[in-house]
Every structure is written in structure tokens, then in C-alpha cells.
Amino acid sequence: MPGTRAFLRRWARHNWQLYALALPSLACVLLFSYAPMYGVLLAFKNFNPRVGIMGSQWVGMKYFRQFFSTSIVWTTIKNTVILSLYSLVASFPVPIIFALLLNQVKRGKRFIQTITYAPNFISTVVLVSMIVLFLAPSSGFLTKALLSMGMRDALVLVRPEYFRTLYIVSGIWQSMGFSAILYIAALTGVNPELHESAMIDGADIVRRIWHIDIPAILPTIVIMLILAIGGILSVGYEKVYLMQNGMNLSVSEVISTYVFKTGIQNAQYSFATAVGIFNSVVNLLLLVAANSAARRAAQTSLF
Amino acid sequence: MNTSVRAVTRRRHPMRMGASDRAFTICNTALMAAVTLLILYPLYYIVVASISDPSSVAGGDLLLFPPKWFFEGYATAFGYAPLLSGYRNSLVYTALGTAINLILTMPGAYALSRRDMGGRGAVMFVFTFTMFFSGGMIPLYLLLRGLRLTNTIWVMVLPGGVSVYNLIVVRTFFMSAISQELLDAARIDGSSDFGFFFKIALPLAKTIIAVMVVFYAVGHWNSYFNAIMYLNDRSKMPLQAVLRDLLILNTITTDMRVNPAEAAEKMKRADQLKYCVIILASLPVMVLYPFAQKFFTQGVMIGSLKG
Numbered sequence: 346m347p348g349t350r351a352f353l354r355r356w357a358r359h360n361w362q363l364y365a366l367a368l369p370s371l372a373c374v375l376l377f378s379y380a381p382m383y384g385v386l387l388a389f390k391n392f393n394p395r396v397g398i399m400g401s402q403w404v405g406m407k408y409f410r411q412f413f414s415t416s417i418v419w420t421t422i423k424n425t426v427i428l429s430l431y432s433l434v435a436s437f438p439v440p441i442i443f444a445l446l447l448n449q450v451k452r453g454k455r456f457i458q459t460i461t462y463a464p465n466f467i468s469t470v471v472l473v474s475m476i477v478l479f480l481a482p483s484s485g486f487l488t489k490a491l492l493s494m495g496m497r498d499a500l501v502l503v504r505p506e507y508f509r510t511l512y513i514v515s516g517i518w519q520s521m522g523f524s525a526i527l528y529i530a531a532l533t534g535v536n537p538e539l540h541e542s543a544m545i546d547g548a549d550i551v552r553r554i555w556h557i558d559i560p561a562i563l564p565t566i567v568i569m570l571i572l573a574i575g576g577i578l579s580v581g582y583e584k585v586y587l588m589q590n591g592m593n594l595s596v597s598e599v600i601s602t603y604v605f606k607t608g609i610q611n612a613q614y615s616f617a618t619a620v621g622i623f624n625s626v627v628n629l630l631l632l633v634a635a636n637s638a639a640r641r642a643a644q645t646s647l648f
Numbered sequence: 649m650n651t652s653v654r655a656v657t658r659r660r661h662p663m664r665m666g667a668s669d670r671a672f673t674i675c676n677t678a679l680m681a682a683v684t685l686l687i688l689y690p691l692y693y694i695v696v697a698s699i700s701d702p703s704s705v706a707g708g709d710l711l712l713f714p715p716k717w718f719f720e721g722y723a724t725a726f727g728y729a730p731l732l733s734g735y736r737n738s739l740v741y742t743a744l745g746t747a748i749n750l751i752l753t754m755p756g757a758y759a760l761s762r763r764d765m766g767g768r769g770a771v772m773f774v775f776t777f778t779m780f781f782s783g784g785m786i787p788l789y790l791l792l793r794g795l796r797l798t799n800t801i802w803v804m805v806l807p808g809g810v811s812v813y814n815l816i817v818v819r820t821f822f823m824s825a826i827s828q829e830l831l832d833a834a835r836i837d838g839s840s841d842f843g844f845f846f847k848i849a850l851p852l853a854k855t856i857i858a859v860m861v862v863f864y865a866v867g868h869w870n871s872y873f874n875a876i877m878y879l880n881d882r883s884k885m886p887l888q889a890v891l892r893d894l895l896i897l898n899t900i901t902t903d904m905r906v907n908p909a910e911a912a913e914k915m916k917r918a919d920q921l922k923y924c925v926i927i928l929a930s931l932p933v934m935v936l937y938p939f940a941q942k943f944f945t946q947g948v949m950i951g952s953l954k955g
Contacts, residue, residue: 360766362841363759370756373809378778384787468870470888474895484706608786621784
């Protein structure tokens with residue numbers, strides 16, 4: 346049809362330059378994010394590197410069944426869920442409280458911000474090294490402080506029961522300040538007249554925080570919460586992996602570190618891909634569920 | 649008369665507080681001071697430990713000031729070859745990686761900021777979908793190996809070429825900073841989309857370019873996991889991977905055949921050396937931090953405008 350062709354020609358004339366500008370980034374995403382999605386087929390095949398993914402033989406759900414029949418499956422799922430839930434419950438409110446309190450500081454606000462943002466720029470490797478050095482049994486200053494406060498021995502680093510606390514506390518230390526930025530920004534947008542008229546009505550600071558500040562940042566809180574729930578099974582494996590040692594594996598082996606070890610270190614590609622898919626699918630479901638719950642409860646949602 | 653005077657004084661001192669507010673302010677100030685100290689002290693301790701003598705670091709005598717100065721740790725660190733090559737590699741990966749990031753992100757974000765781009769919604773979906781779902785670690789690894797990228801410099805800079813989050817931040821910036829009138833005016837002057845992007849949009853985007861340089865560069869400098877996944881040669885390892893060997897896996901070798909006292913002394917030195925290494929590794933980021941802080945904050949705020 347000549348009409349269609351004319352339309353297409355006009356469309357192309359209007360858009361080709363914009364698409365040319367978008368092409369490099371689009372190509373990058375298609376190659377490194379979408380092409381691997383095709384590799385998901387690996388999980389359902391018995392991968393043979395010589396014939397590639399297409400040529401390999403279909404085995405259906407074999408590797409998923411294999412994963413769910415091992416004893417490690419429940420350990421890794423449990424460790425992942427517990428570590429994420431604990432971090433969510435313990436870490437999520439901290440930046441919010443910090444922002445609300447910082448907002449009440451009259452002098453030195455900028456200084457406090459500069460100091461508290463700084464740990465965010467430290468690499469994971471350095472953070473974990475700091476944990477290892479500070480908690481070293483004989484020379485660590487934190488070990489000494491904890492011993493003097495009545496801890497029974499100096500083996501914090503290798504005792505599995507301390508792993509989660511260490512992971513979470515160091516995480517709060519590193520990211521509390523920086524995660525608070527969004528809330529601090531939302532709080533500066535609060536109309537000062539609201540506070541003034543509340544003060545005239547005799548409301549004290551605590552009441553004003555409760556009735557003015559918290560409602561003002563609630564939409565931000567909900568969005569951040571949805572994102573946090575969506576990432577519940579994707580714990581920061583880079584940090585977990587670094588914090589692992591022979592003694593704490595019973596609590597520190599999470600799904601993604603397990604995928605890395607079986608897949609890349611032991612070359613069980615199909616099996617590790619299956620485990621990885623399980624992880625991504627559960628993540629996606631959690632995100633969608635959290636999003637729809639938030640839409641119903643707070644009329645705020647991500648998509 | 650009396651009441652109006654009171655009203656004036658009240659307006660002049662709107663901060664006159666009741667007892668509960670005064671108590672709150674005192675507690676809050678104390679808490680904020682405590683939090684700031686808790687965050688600052690570990691950072692301070694590393695700096696001081698890196699210039700204190702090994703025995704006092706190992707013995708825990710160090711609290712605020714070095715009991716005895718000691719600078720040999722730094723001398724040793726500078727002489728450690730893997731550290732130097734790691735430093736060099738990290739500089740190369742960071743510079744090249746950040747350049748590629750910008751070349752990919754800026755034009756893509758500009759195109760997607762244009763409301764008149766045909767099929768914009770679909771293209772946007774192609775990008776955002778990757779934030780929520782991925783093929784996973786193993787398929788990506790096999791792809792990179794199949795492309796013969798593993799164990800080359802390219803594997804460190806290409807796969808993360810575009811961060812979709814950053815792309816959205818830049819797109820939001822373009823949408824709010826460049827008006828339709830500006831584009832219309834340029835069009836009347838005969839400007840093409842290419843011309844407009846390179847001659848007008850890009851020069852107006854200096855702030856966001858700075859934000860992106862900081863975001864991407866710190867990311868490259870601090871990353872280690874890609875290196876241990878995709879690289880084999882020790883000579884190609886970036887700084888963070890070298891640090892991991894040195895600091896966490898403890899590969900500073902201490903020769904145990906020497907007498908025990910000497911070995912203990914060496915252990916202490918090795919421990920003290922770690923503090924120097926941490927400082928050297930964090931130096932570039934920490935030197936830039938006071939300047940970069942502003943950009944980071946801006947980036948986070950623009951990103952929150954609505955992705």
C-alpha cells in the first residue's frame with residue numbers, strides 16, 4: 346500500500362537519527378542482557394560445549410529436580426531468605442530514622458552528612474578487610490572492646506552465629522548515610538508553614554515528626570520498600586562471598602554464591618543455570634507481589 | 649499593648665521550646681554526635697594504624713594517636729609488585745570503562761528523552777526489563793567465553809557498558825533541562841538531531857556528565873567480582889582483586905623457617921602493612937570524595953524524580 350509506505354518513509358526520516366543515537370546502548374543491552382536470556386535454555390539441556398546450546402540434548406526439568414533433591418538446596422534457600430529478611434528488617438528503617446533526626450539538627454548538618462556518606466565509597470573488599478582486621482582474635486581493636494564488654498571469646502569471625510549480625514551491622518555502617526539521601530531530599534520539600542502552624546497549635550517536635558514529616562516521606566518509603574522486597578533473594582553476594590570462611594559456610598552459603606561455585610568454579614553449567622533461574626524467577630514474583638500490595642495499600646507503586 | 653509585644657517576641661523567637669522539645673534536642677544532638685563518631689572512628693583508625701609501629705597495632709595499644717610513628721609500611725607497600733600492577737590495571741579499566749560508559753549512555757539517554765521518538769515506549773521497555781530479569785551468571789559467562797572476551801581487557805569494560813539505572817537518570821535530566829522551544833528553535837535554524845545532540849544538548853549536560861563520571865568511575869574502581877569471574881592471568885588483575893588476595897586470603901607469605909620471634913615480628917609487620925594497603929587503595933576515591941559528594945547527591949536526587 347502506497348499510504349503505508351509513505352508513512353514508513355516519513356517515520357524513518359523522522360526517527361533514524363534518534364535511533365542511531367540509541368543504537369550503541371541498545372546493542373550493548375541486547376548483547377549482554379538479552380543474549381544471555383537465550384542461554385537460560387541451558388537449564389533444560391545437558392550442555393555439551395562442543396555442540397553448543399542448540400545442539401545439546403533436552404533433559405527437561407532434570408537439573409531442577411537434582412537441585413531440589415540435594416541437601417544443600419534448603420540450606421541455601423534458608424540462608425538467603427533469612428539473611429535478606431534480617432537485613433531488610435534491621436537495615437531498612439535505619440536511614441529513615443537517621444534522616445528524620447538529622448532533619449532536626451540545626452548546626453553541623455552538612456558535616457554530619459559528609460562523614461556519614463563517606464563509607465559508601467569504600468569498596469566491598471576494603472570493607473570486609475576492615476571487618477577481618479578489626480575482629481582479628483589477638484590484634485583487632487573491636488575484639489578487645491567486645492571482650493571487655495563481656496563477650497566470651499575472641500572468635501567472632503569464625504563463629505557462624507555472628508555471621509549475620511556482622512553482615513548487617515557492617516552494611517548499616519556503610520550505607521546508612523547514603524541511603525538517607527532520598528529521605529533527606531524529600532524532607533527538605535516539606536512546606537515550613539505546616540511546621541509553623543503546628544507549633545502555634547502547641548505540637549512538640551516528636552508530634553510534628555509523626556504527623557508532618559513521616560507522611561511527607563511515605564511515598565518514598567513505599568517505593569524503596571518495594572525495591573528492597575524485589576531484591577530479597579539477591580543478597581549482595583559479592584560481600585557474602587568475601588565474608589565466607591570454612592567455619593561459617595553453614596549460614597553463609599547463599600543461592601548466588603552457590604551458583605558461582607558450582608557453575609564457574611566447578612563448570613556444572615546446566616545445573617548452576619537452573620539454580621540461577623530459580624533465583625531470578627522468585628525475585629521477579631516477589632517484586633510483582635510487593636508492587637501490587639503497595640498499590641492496593643498505599644496507592645503508590647513502581648509500575 | 650501587652651499582647652502585641654508578646655506576639656512580636658514570639659515571632660522573633662519561633663524556636664522557643666517547651667521542656668519536651670528541649671529534651672528531644674539534647675538527646676538528638678547526643679545521638680547524632682555518637683553516630684558520627686561511630687562512623688568516623690573506623691576510618692580514622694585505619695589512617696592512624698597505617699603510620700603506627702606494628703607492635704602497638706598488634707598489641708591493641710593504639711586508640712587515638714600512634715604511640716610510635718612508623719612509615720616503613722608504606723615503603724614496603726610501594727615495593728610490592730602485584731599491588732603496583734593492580735593499580736595500573738585498575739586505572740586503565742576505570743578510564744577506558746568510564747569512557748565507554750559515557751559514549752554509550754549519553755546518546756542513548758538523549759534519544760529516549762525525546763517525546764517525539766517513534767516507538768519510545770517499546771525501546772524504554774527493552775531497557776527497563778533488564779533491571780528486573782536477567783539470564784543469570786552462567787549464561788553470561790558462557791556468552792563472554794564464546795565471544796573470546798574472557799581474560800581480556802574488554803571483559804572488564806564492555807558487559808556493564810550501560811547501567812540502565814544511570815541511563816534513566818540522564819534521560820530524566822535531559823527531559824527536564826532541555827525545553828521543546830530550544831529544540832524547535834534549533835530546527836528552524838536547520839539543525840539535525842545529531843547536530844542538536846552534539847552542539848547543544850551535550851554542552852548543556854556538563855553537570856550530569858560529571859555525575860556519570862563519578863558514578864561509573866567509582867563503580868569500576870571498586871569492583872572485584874568480574875575480575876575473579878572472567879580473568880585468569882595474575883598480571884591482568886585489578887587492584888581490588890589483588891587486595892582480596894592480600895587482605896582477606898592472606899597471601900602475604902611469612903617464612904616460618906626463621907626463628908619464632910622473627911616470624912612473629914614479620915606477622916605483625918604484615919598486619920600493619922594491610923592498613924597501608926587499604927589507605928593506598930582507597931586514596932583516589934577519598935581524594936575525589938569531597939568534590940564527588942555533591943555529584944553523587946545530585947545523581948541520586950535526579951534519579952528519584954521519577955524513573
